[in-house]
Amino acid sequence: MPEKDQIAESKPAELWAVFCGDINAGNIATFVKGVTQVGTQASHLHILFQSWGGFVGDAVFLYNSLRKFPAEITLYNAGQVASAATVAYLGAPRRKTTANAIFMIHKAASSTNAAGVNRLKAVAANLDMDDIRMENILRAHLRLPDELWTQFLYHDVYLSGEDAVEYGLADSIGEFSPPRGTKVLNALG
Numbered sequence: 001m002p003e004k005d006q007i008a009e010s011k012p013a014e015l016w017a018v019f020c021g022d023i024n025a026g027n028i029a030t031f032v033k034g035v036t037q038v039g040t041q042a043s044h045l046h047i048l049f050q051s052w053g054g055f056v057g058d059a060v061f062l063y064n065s066l067r068k069f070p071a072e073i074t075l076y077n078a079g080q081v082a083s084a085a086t087v088a089y090l091g092a093p094r095r096k097t098t099a100n101a102i103f104m105i106h107k108a109a110s111s112t113n114a115a116g117v118n119r120l121k122a123v124a125a126n127l128d129m130d131d132i133r134m135e136n137i138l139r140a141h142l143r144l145p146d147e148l149w150t151q152f153l154y155h156d157v158y159l160s161g162e163d164a165v166e167y168g169l170a171d172s173i174g175e176f177s178p179p180r181g182t183k184v185l186n187a188l189g
Helices: 003-010 025-039 056-068 084-089 117-141 146-154 161-166
Strands: 014-020 044-050 072-077 080-082 094-097 102-105 157-160 184-186
Touching: 014 025, 025 044, 025 056, 044 080, 044 084, 056 084, 056 117, 080 084, 084 102, 084 117, 094 161, 102 161, 146 157, 157 161
Parallel strands: 014 044, 014 184, 044 072, 072 094, 080 102
Antiparallel strands: 102 157
């Protein structure tokens, strides 16, 4: 049998992994490197995704990477996906959540401790750009009622797993359930 056919036959249909951490440059670089390596070994990656959030730029990078990844990817929320992590989560072509999971979205924020006027202007300009790109991604996916979009302008918006399905954040209620005996990988090494 040709070597290519032997590789195709030994390739597992599915791999399972867990991402639990911040959305930052280091974690996202590790995650993308790992997904790229195992993505050539399986046709479908199932990833349990847990994050309080982090940096908008890193979330947008992960969102764009997940959207175009050659293997099927399903992200699962079994606890909390919040802030910038919600933007990243939306990049997965398939998204599942438990009914009792929580999602949170809000406008971008930045610390301005000991900042002078010019620094404050630069922070404000960057926050405007981050708000625009986050909101564009959110609006491309979510069907929030007007009162929740208004709430989003002023403070955090929390959604249950069931709300997430109703509003388009997740595709369905579902559990991260690797078959018994399956090795579950740590997506962050």
